Amino acid sequence: MEVSKTAVIIPNWNGWKDTIECLDSLKKAKSKDLFDVIVVDNNSTDDSIDRITEWGRTNYLNNFFLNIDINNKALVNIEEHNLILISNNINKGFAAALNKGAKYILSFSHYKYVWFLNNDTVVDEAAIIELINYAEMNNQLGMIGNLIMEYSDRNVVQCMGGSKYNILTSLNTPYMNGEKIIDVQGAKLSNKISYICGASMFMKTSTFHEVGYFNEDYFLYYEELDYTRRMNKKGYKIGFSSSSIIYHKGGSSAGSKSKYNTSKSSLSEYYSNLSALKFTKSFHPAIFPLFFINRYLMKIAYLLIKRNFTLIKSLNKAYYDFLTNKKLS
Template identity: 30%
Template sequence: MIYIVVLNWNSDQDTVKCIKSLLNLKCINEFRIVICDNDSKVESFQKIENYLKMEHADKTISLNERDIDSFKVSNEKIILIKNNENYGYAGGNNIGLKLAMMQDGMQYAWVLNNDTEVDKDALTALVEKMLSDAHIGLCGSRLVEMETKYKVQALGGTINPWFCTTREIGSDLTITDIVNEEEWEEKIDFVVGASLFFSRFCLEKVGLLCEDYFLYYEEIDYCNRIKQNNLKIGIASKSIVFHEQGASTDKGKSKIADFCSIKNRVLISKKFYKSYTLFVRISLFGVAINRSFRKQFDRIPSILHLIIK
């Protein structure tokens, strides 16, 4: 059994589109969909709940976060969970992962952004990749731009330890290009968080997503922990996932998204790249200057605080 975890925060239209695409998946493995609502506005949660009641009432159950510890799935296909607060990316998804881990027969968990739509064979490709190498604990998809449905957004990402800045790679490819997965797996440092496919063994050995970041860098943290546990990260290039990047964060321009992207550079350097932390802090002076050029003066004090903290 595969549990597909999708996180919603005030973006019900995207979430409903994602659910519809997931229900069209063709896979010999059974799967269930777990929607975790991160304490959205009431109307956002209700729109998702109403859609499920109208279209899939016979196979849907709604739960509160407090109910999951004692919940055992029976015939439900879709589980909608109302989180008590906004726990961020990791915390919100971890609610769904915890529920999945408590269920008998759970083999894999797929954490999928709600601003995605999947090809009907995307899940099959992920399972096949996992079965090809028992050492793979986490696998990513071929992320394709939602707008073009043709141009690749990313096959994975790299991190520059000097500044702890990240870069998604693979954008020179198209949806039809043949990929040497082993070569690309040597190039990447992490799997992009829009599509994270975990084995149960990996979740049991490595643990859940780290909740220290709130937004951004969680997948880098997890991929580093995977390597520390002598497991591998993989790419399933035939798993096609269409992604509308940054739909819930104004494409990374919101103040909280901007702050997290800067703060977490320091946080991840202190955790995994300690010898570079000083350089990361110094580089934030450049970020502060950049924000002044943008006339985002209200963001500068928090950046300076990160430098001296």
Template identity: 30%
Template sequence: MTLAKEPRVTIVVVNYNCSPYVEKCLGSLLEQSYSNIEILVVDNASTDGSAEQIESNYPDIRLVKAAANRGFSAAVNTGITSSTGDLIVVLNIDAWVDRDFVRELAAALLEEPAAGMAAPKMLFARDARVVNSIGLGYNITGSNHDIGFGIDDGPQFSERRWVFGPCGGAGMYRRRMVEDIGLFDEDFFMYYEDVDYSFRAQMAGYRCIFVPTARVYHIEGGSGGSLPRPKGYYFARNSAEVILKDFPGFMLLKYSPIVVWEIAKRVCSGLLRADASPVLGYAAALGRLRQILKKRRGVKDRWRVPGAYIEGLLSENRHVLKHINLHGRPAKEPS
């Protein structure tokens, strides 16, 4: 797609000990058909030589070295605050993109003024015939899912549609939206930071458009690296924080029985596997309740859409997390 004027785009790539993926990822970014572009890699204190690899082999790419690994969200924020773009792409380093990836995302945001975010079609690198994600689904139980995960690519994924938000592995954001709602929440460290950010954006009136012509190929689990705690801990803690921080008050009251039931199921499932990480995660969220409620006030201050829109958006996702909007049905319009 030809753009009359190309807004400046910054691509923020987070690296942590991902030397095997550097060449494929950065090579695909350097070959973009879009010209007004800045590529910025934030290295999260890697120890595998990947930062030196980038510094030596990619002189046209800006490298920002963090002194310590403070998590994905903090690295993304470092990239955003160091960027110059009007549009900002966040991309996992264990992914590579088609030549028109940036152009198609930028065109979609220029054509869709209601959108503050754009989600590409993410396919599995191991089999590009299968969808990894066309965006996030999130529902009233506090559960999220990659829409289309594991489904063969086809006509049902060939048209633009509204989704909850972009998967954290690849997405584009308007700078003016970022300046309005703020940066990613660094307390999440890893996981659910994309859900929280998309929720805050939706509450403030910024929607997300899925762009099927922007394609990215993802090596699932390639950039996770080692974590201080088990994944189950972060999933539990962060999912609870999203509920406590972002759910409108009337929805907390209305759907709390469902939410509590889902949490109980996850805790019991973990304990049956002799895995206490969900219990510890939920306990950690409760231990941070004061800080969470303080952040909740900030979300509430930027709440601009009707509560019915948010409830409709999340209720729509409840029973169709995998197959949501397969026939191009858009999310409900704000009234």
């Protein structure tokens, strides 16, 4: 009989408060015997390692393990450890952190599912069991999302499953954003979204193994859109469970603009532009020249109106780095 156990992979970078709040919510989840948690720290410069280690040892006692070398074939038996902390000695980005956790869990045969979960989320107690139930009933889906609510206002939808992406403007439109939860539960995806939100991506480990790792050419942003396109090429579709609910802050580490984080950082501006250029060059080369000019003009006009000269520097640097030396996937 196949064991429907799930590995929950959570990346952390200088965000131990968010990560611990996320871990607290997972510890309250139903059917805790159905999942293990792997936190991948991306070379944090704060005291994340110490804080998460302290939390793990307090809450999981002996079922906690720190600093696993995934290149060591003599791996710790994860079945005896419900929380694993892997620390990177270099920050290679969001995709690389997810991949490191995935590489570890793929060394074992008892994980049927993997749930890539942002650290700035809080999960409903039934979120994971609802994802598993939905996956079991929809075997054809490559990736599954859930109902993502605003952390600061838990009656308001941040997105249902994911977003629609416009390839010409590179604008993302989160599905059902701003709607009240009572008005949207039971809604169908159909063709309303282009990809599952990267804050919560649930899939079979066998599908992940077939499609491959996340593209590490994207340091931040566009990893999930790139992955969805690669899944589509193999015939997989996406879906979501409206019964599985999480609450997402958004922008806590990278500094992307959200209701929780009202100003955009230079880091976020730089990588959002660089990744948009990489993605479009890779998947839509025919429209890339138009996209290249159109995005820059739209961005520069907006930032000049806002008089945000710091972000203009980030925009220019992204374009310069793309043109001079950035390797495309």
